[in-house]
Amino acid sequence: MKKRLGIISLFVILFIAFITIWNYSYQLGLEEAYIPIEDHSNIYAIPSESGVFKRSEHALDYSNMPIDENHQRSLTTYYKNRAYHGAPPSIPHPVEEHQNMGGQSCLKCHENGGFTEKFKAYAPVTPHPELVNCKQCHVEQNTKTLFTSGHYASVEAPKAGVNNALLGSPPMIPHQIQLRENCLSCHAGPSAPKEIRVTHPERVNCRQCHVPNNKEMAAVGTFKRVSNEE
Amino acid sequence: MPIKSYLAHPEEGQKKALMEALSKIDHCDVIPAENKDLLIVVTDTDNKTDDEKVKESIEAIESLKLLAMVSGFNTPKNK
Amino acid sequence: MQNSLTSRRNFLKKMAAAAAMTAAASMFPGIIFASEQDANLPKGANLDWKKGPCRFCGVGCGILVGVDKGKAVAVKGDPNCSVNKGLLCVKGYHQIMCTQAKDRLTHALVKKNGRYVQTPINEALDIVANKMKETIEKHGKDSVAMYTSGQSTIPEGYVASKLMKGAIGTNNLDCNARLCMASAVAGFLTTFGADEPMGCYEDIEHADYFITWGNNMAEMHPVLFSRMLEQKNRRGAKIIDFATRTTRSSTASNKSILFEPQTDLAVANAICYEIINNGWVNKSFVENHVNFSKGLTNMGYGLEDKFKFSDKPTKIDFESYKKFLEDYTPEKVAKYSKVSVKDIKYLAAIYGDPNKKVVSYWCMGMNQHTRGTWINNLVYNIHLLTGKISQPGNGPFSLTGQPSACGTAREVGTFTHKLPKGVVTNEKHRRLAAKIWNVPYERIPSKPTYHATEMFRAVDRGDIKFIWTQVTNPLVSLPKTSRYRPGMEKESCFVVVSDVFPTPTSDVADVILPASWHIEKSGLYGNSERRTQHWNQMVEGPGETTPDAWMTIEVARRMGYGDLFPYSEENHVEEIYKEYTQFHEGAKHGMAPLEVLKKESGAIWPYVNGKSTQWRFNAKYDPACDNGKDFHFYGKPDGKAVIWQRPYEPAPEVPDAEYPFWLNTGRVIEHWHTGSMTRRIPVLHKAVPEAYVEFHPDDAKRLGIRNGENIKVSSRRGSCILPASINQRGLPTKGQVFVPFFDENMLINDVTLDAFCPISKEPDYKKCAVKVEKA
DSSP, rough: HHHHHHHHHHHHHHHHHHHHHHHHHHHHHHHHOOOOOOOTTTOOOOOTTTTTTTGGGHHHHHHHHHOOOGGGGOHHHHTSSSSSSSSOBBBSOOOOOOOOOSSHHHHHHHHEEEEEETTEEEEEOOOOOOOOOGGTTTTBBSSSSSSSSSOOOOOOOOOTTTOOSSTTTOOBBOOOOOOOOOOOHSSSSSSSSSGOOSSSSGGOOGTTTBBGGGGTOOOOOSSSSSOOOO | OOEEEEEESSSSOHHHHHHHHHSSSTTEEEEEEESSSOOEEEESSSHHHHHHHHHHHHHTTTTTEEEEEEEEOOTTTOO | OOHHHHHHHHHHHHHHHHHHHHHHHHTTTOOHHHHHHHHTTTSSSOOOEEEOOOOSTTOOEEEEEEETTTTTEEEEEOOTTTTTTTOHHHHHGGGGGGGGGGGGOOEEEETTTEEEEEEHHHHHHHHHHHHHHHHHHHHHHGGEEEETTTTTTTHHHHHHIIIIIIIIOOOEEEEEEGGTHHHHHHHHHHHSSSSSSSSOOGGGGGGHHHHHHHHHHHHHHHHHHHHHHHHHHHHOOOOEEEESSEEEEHSSSSSSEETTTTHHHHHHHHHHHHHHHHOOHHHHHHHHHEEEOOOOOOOOOSSSSOOOOOOOOOEEEEEHHHGGGGGEEEHHHHHHHHOOOHHHHHHHHHHHOTTTTTEEESSSSSSSSSSHHHHHHHHHHHHHTTOOSBBTTTTEEEEESSSTTTIIIIIIOOOTOOOOOTTTTHHHHHHHHHHHTTTTTTGSSSSSSHHHHHHHHHHHHOOOEEEESSSSSSSHSSTTTHHHHHHHHHHEEEEEEEEESOOOTTTGSSEEEEOOGGGGSEEEEEEEEEEEEEEESSOOSSTTTTOHHHHHHHIIIIIIGGGOOOTTTTTTHHHHHHHHHHGGGEEETOOOOOOOOHHHHHHESSTTTTOOSSSTTTTTTTOOOOSSSOOOTTTTTTTTTEEOOOEEEEEOSSSSSSOOOEEEEEOOOOOTTTTTTTTHHHHHHHHSSSSOEEEEEHHHHHOOOTTEEEEEEOOSSSSSEEEESSSSOOOOOTTTEEEEEEOOOOGGTTTOOOOBBBBTEEEEEEEOOEEEEEO
């Protein structure tokens, strides 16, 4: 009898402990998430220089490659494959190997590109082949329906052909380039969308003439002198 | 429909003469180099016979020292 | 169907032509096909394209400016210019946009009771002339000074020199090129006796190796770097980056070698040691064309006012030079330079290989150096020992930062010690100048007075009572502006500033003169490869803006020197150039006539018998060689170049416990110098809106500094607050921070040190000690 009482009281204690802990964590969960935000009035990022020249060894091949007009991508199909511009594209084709993280099986086609008979298309080249956990960001699209519909904001994607400041001057870079420091992977070769395929891939030092326009990060405005009394 | 490109080397000091002679030939485009004695010739003919004729007429030019073919393409007929 | 067939045919034709061009380029490096470039140019707009040189750096790209109804609306690279072959950089493509800035100086402003009053230009010029005259009468000729620029056109520099040295009779004329090119000049004069590079840009198409010394060419000389990259990709030429900071150039190079600041002196000597030790010396070249000398050591650093130094060269022999180099074995040097023995030997082996053509490039890293003349000498030593000089693809090449640092500052000679030909200390040169200027020979003083830094020290001391700056912004670009800004603000000195935009320098002016910008006037520039370039006025400037040369002439006339300045307003540029070229007549420095410069995209001097001389001192290319040998260094009386014995000496201020970081300053591709033009170009401002302080990631981590956080950088002289930048544009070596100097709102030159090379008097902006703390 004593033994039974002991067991029951143990369970009662455990139960009370559970309730207390659960309550405590529930209360914590009700508190609003807090992220310390520093007041940076001037957030702008100078893009990293890593990867600027990464595919330059292929630049001459790119410039000698004929253009296969029947199998080129367009900017519309390029954007269609992303939730919004700048988002990681989803995998638009079936994937056979489900167990791995991507790595070599993706890079086989997406490191250097090339024509794939099965999809009748040129494989797009990844600007960051060193990040091999592909499926961390790029996922398959296995259904066309939604769980619930929602009011998803549509972000206007930059347009091609309207980014130059002067007639005939080299266009500015209208998008952010974090993880996309390597220009040639998207702007050269047969898989490049035709509107943004560069006519002179052999130049390689892209940012000699094309500089980022930071308006997507923060509107920079024009230069103002601090010492101006006006 | 053969398309071929050549490097044409003129005899010394005769780049201009060669340029003029070449531009008189049909089915034949010339791109002169600005700073060296060399011209690029691109021929574009409808068939093999025409192609040979054009090549013969180019080689007959007196101011030409050397003609070297660089590349040749043939556009498929049924495309 | 028909349509796609023709387009396919057209495409194949283009391919065929492209293949032929590639083949041609491999046979003839540097071949140009104009029609290929033309195809890429914008079509449609009905523009009038006018030819000229770019406004910015010393590369001297040819530009075409598209003018529509009297307004400049577009810029493209000139496909017929052999410098850039149709390519420009982002600054070049957008340069004309700065003229539209809202705060453009359009009228003269005169300070009255602490406020600037808009004044008719004629009245303002009267005030300037009267003040200058009055100051001379009261305090003597040496109380007035002019400070001009490597961006002044040739005529602007020429009339300034004529006014100061010929008319007034004072050597109080110096220019901002002192801050960038003086060490290069001193290097050339001490080694070769003749200023400016012997080679030309075409070396790029011939060289097997490019070795860049402290030089981030991808950002600073981008068009030349693109020419190098083309050779790297097409021909397998190799780029070796030898620097104190990992930059875009390092990323693009085949190899990047980092060294500890100031130890370039030791590494250069170690390379020479290796060359001699391995028997890689070109013996016949050295025997026939080279002398050995040594100069004074422990020269000091010019930190004190009125510092004086003159070198005393002594001839030495090869054996004692060899003995001197024993202190610089790769093993010894590796210890303090932080360059591995292997890397030193690697560099030496490239220079030493007789079958490899090598070009060395450098700019501010070697020039802005308290031993700038020495390090220039030392790199020449390497090329002279191996005989790799004055030949296509082989040679040392000193690059310039300003569009006419060569053409105006060095050739016209807007330095205190210079005349359009030669130096003031030489009687023959003074007599020639007096003759062409038509002034009494006695009027030109034989003693140099103030170099740039000392000139502003004299303003601070009150010795100079009137200063006129043109085309330059010293209160952003001088070292230690924390001293020279209060100096210029003093009542004791009347300050006249000619500029296109308001700057921190015009903020302290008593009179501000509104200058015409680049294409609003005609002019001539001279680039790094001795190319003289002419342009005609393309558009009208706003308001009462006036060309700088004309303002100088107007002031000279008002001071009573009208007979020396008989030029016409419409045609003064051509009249002045014709007068000026008399100075350089002859095979050694003949300048191309205007008719040629108007037709072509520049011509390289010596321009002899209608031909540019691409490689000087080489009898095969240079008609001035007349000693009967294959090379003739005719700048020196005995026709021989000099190998200088120059030791390693430490920097004047090195990091210590209190100030533990090296401070290095420089530029970014988007901004040019003090940013007064480029920051007013929206494309460039948006790309890099403000300056920053770069850290090595390890240092940042140790100090807990995050990207974008405000950091106070301070030295013994002043401080400056900037946002931190980690892993972005560049990566300084550990223990070093880097700040670009373009930002007038974050004046890093308040922090820098005004130590200079005692021979060249060029300050060192690359090395001083600072501490950093979170602001």
